[in-house]
Amino acid sequence: MTEIDRHETTDVLIIGARCAGSAAAIGFAREGRSVIAVDRSVFPSDTLSTHTNFPSSVAEFQAVGALDRMLAHDPPRCTHGMVEADGARCLQKFAAVDGIDYGICLPRPASDMAMVETAREAGAEIREKASLEEVLWSDGRVSGAVVRERDGTRVRIDCKLLVGADGRRSSVARHVGAERPYRGSRNERGCAFWYMDDPKVGTVWRERLIQLRSGDTHALIFPTPDGRVLCLFMGPAVDIPAFRKDPEGMWERMLNANPAVRERLGGATNFSKLRSTGDNVAFFRRSSGPGWALAGDAGHFKDPIIGQGMRDAVRFGRILGEEVGPVLDDPAQTDAAARAVEARRDRECNATYHWGNRESRVFGVSPVIQEALTDLDGQDPPLLLHMFDRIQAPHRVLNPLRGAKYAARALLRRGVDRRAILREVLEEAKIDRDVWREELRPRFRSGRITASERADYAWPPRTPGVARAEPPADRAAGLAAAEEATAAREPTA
Ligand SMILES: Cc1cc2nc3c(=O)[nH]c(=O)nc-3n(C[C@H](O)[C@H](O)[C@H](O)COP(=O)(O)OP(=O)(O)OC[C@H]3O[C@@H](n4cnc5c(N)ncnc54)[C@H](O)[C@@H]3O)c2cc1C
Numbered sequence: 001m002t003e004i005d006r007h008e009t010t011d012v013l014i015i016g017a018r019c020a021g022s023a024a025a026i027g028f029a030r031e032g033r034s035v036i037a038v039d040r041s042v043f044p045s046d047t048l049s050t051h052t053n054f055p056s057s058v059a060e061f062q063a064v065g066a067l068d069r070m071l072a073h074d075p076p077r078c079t080h081g082m083v084e085a086d087g088a089r090c091l092q093k094f095a096a097v098d099g100i101d102y103g104i105c106l107p108r109p110a111s112d113m114a115m116v117e118t119a120r121e122a123g124a125e126i127r128e129k130a131s132l133e134e135v136l137w138s139d140g141r142v143s144g145a146v147v148r149e150r151d152g153t154r155v156r157i158d159c160k161l162l163v164g165a166d167g168r169r170s171s172v173a174r175h176v177g178a179e180r181p182y183r184g185s186r187n188e189r190g191c192a193f194w195y196m197d198d199p200k201v202g203t204v205w206r207e208r209l210i211q212l213r214s215g216d217t218h219a220l221i222f223p224t225p226d227g228r229v230l231c232l233f234m235g236p237a238v239d240i241p242a243f244r245k246d247p248e249g250m251w252e253r254m255l256n257a258n259p260a261v262r263e264r265l266g267g268a269t270n271f272s273k274l275r276s277t278g279d280n281v282a283f284f285r286r287s288s289g290p291g292w293a294l295a296g297d298a299g300h301f302k303d304p305i306i307g308q309g310m311r312d313a314v315r316f317g318r319i320l321g322e323e324v325g326p327v328l329d330d331p332a333q334t335d336a337a338a339r340a341v342e343a344r345r346d347r348e349c350n351a352t353y354h355w356g357n358r359e360s361r362v363f364g365v366s367p368v369i370q371e372a373l374t375d376l377d378g379q380d381p382p383l384l385l386h387m388f389d390r391i392q393a394p395h396r397v398l399n400p401l402r403g404a405k406y407a408a409r410a411l412l413r414r415g416v417d418r419r420a421i422l423r424e425v426l427e428e429a430k431i432d433r434d435v436w437r438e439e440l441r442p443r444f445r446s447g448r449i450t451a452s453e454r455a456d457y458a459w460p461p462r463t464p465g466v467a468r469a470e471p472p473a474d475r476a477a478g479l480a481a482a483e484e485a486t487a488a489r490e491p492t493a
Pocket of ligand 1: 015016017018019020021038039040041047048049050051052053057130131132165166167168170171191277295296297298304307308309310311313
C-alpha cells in the first residue's frame, strides 16, 4: 500500500463532487451520516457539458435544495420547447414538474458551485484538489481509499461505503473491476458548441429551448445568463476534426446548411472558444458491489442529445443517500440497498437510454418525423416535451397507433421515397419491440444486445478520425486530460 501521512474515518467517502457526488453527499448528510467528498477540481470549475435542464431536471435541483443558488445567476427561464425539422415545427409549453414549468441552461461553474455549497450546508465536507489514489479492501469488501490532497499529503480514509461519482472515466469503476460496461452503444454523432452574445435578447426566443434539424445535423440552441446563448451542433461524429481545424468555416457551413439557425443566430458576436467531443458512447456499468457504489455518469451515460444526464446524476445521487444512508451500519443491508438503487436507476432510465441511442444515429429529416412534429405542434398536454421531462416515455408517446398515423400520412405525400419510409418504420418498430419487451420483462444487468444499440463501440471511447496517442500509465487520468483539451481556435463570426 502507498505510504500514508494521515488516517481518517467517515461513514461515506465520495470521489467526485459535481452533480452526482454533491447530490449523494446531500442525501447521506440529510440521513445524519458523516460524508467526505473529494474532487480533483477547484470550484467553481467548468466541465464539458451543454448543461441544459428541462423542468424535471430543475425539479431535481430543487429537491436537493440547490435551485435558489442557481436562480441567483438569473438564467433565462425557458417556458417553451421547440423542435423544427426542415420547416415542420412543434412548439409546446412545458408542463409543470413538482411546480417547475421552465427549463434553464446555467453554465457548469455556477451550477456545480451551487451543488457544492448546498452539500457543505447540509453538513458534508467537500475537499477540492484532492484525488483518489487507491481503493482499500478488507475481507473482500471495499473499506476505504487513499486520497492525495493538494499539498501532496496522502490520507487513508476508512468508510462504510465508497461512492464513485467521478464521471464517465471513473477511476473507482476501474479499481473495483467494473470499468468495462456490460452494455453500451456507439454514438454516431459528435458535439461541437460555442457560447455567443444572443442577437435575440428581448424576444420570445429567450424563453425557448430549441432544436433545429436540417439534413443530418441537429442544432440545439439554449439561452444562458447575461444575454449569452449556447449553440450546439450534433452532426456526424466524423465532422468533429473539421470543427476543430476550422471552427469559423464550420460555423458558416452550418448556417448555410440550416436557414433556421441563421434566422435565430445570424449576426451573433463575441464567440467563446469551440468546445467539442466525439466520445459519447452510451453505457451501463455494474454500479454496486461490496462496500461500493457508482453514481451519475460513472455508472450510466446516455447520449447528450436528449439532455438527461444532469437530471439523472442528481436524482439517483440523492436517492442513493436516502436509501442507503439509513442502513449503513449493516454491511449486508448496505449492499442490498445500493443494488436496489442501481436496479431502480436502470428501470427508470431504460427507455430514455434507448431514445438517446435512437437520436444518436445519423439520419436525415424524414417525412415521418415531419408529420409527427406537425401533428404534435401546440398540443396540450405537450406530449413531445413530456418525453424530455420523463412524464411519458418516447415509446409511449410515439406508440404504434401514432406511428402508423404518421407513416400513413408520410406515405400519402407526393414525391417521397416510399421504400425509405417503410425501411424507417420497420427499424423503429424493431426498436419499439425491444423497449416494450424490456419494460414488461426487465432483467437486471442484462447484456442482451437490442435493436437500438450499436454494440461495436470502441472502449475506451475515441473521436472518429482523431488518432489517439499511446495511453499514459494512468489511463483514466490521461483520457480526462484529453477531454479537457478539446478547445480549438475562436471564430470571429
Ligand atoms: C458534450 C456533452 C454535453 C452534455 N450536455 C448535457 C446537457 O445539456 N444536459 C444534461 O443534463 N446533461 C448533459 N451532459 C451530461 C452531463 O454533463 C453529465 O451527465 C453530468 O455532468 C454527470 O455528472 P457527474 O457528477 O456524474 O459527473 P461529472 O460531471 O463528470 O463529474 C465528475 C467529477 O469527478 C471528479 N473526478 C474524476 N476523477 C476523480 C478522481 N480520481 N479523484 C477526484 N475527483 C475525480 C472530476 O473532477 C469531476 O468534477 C452532457 C455531456 C457531454 C459530454
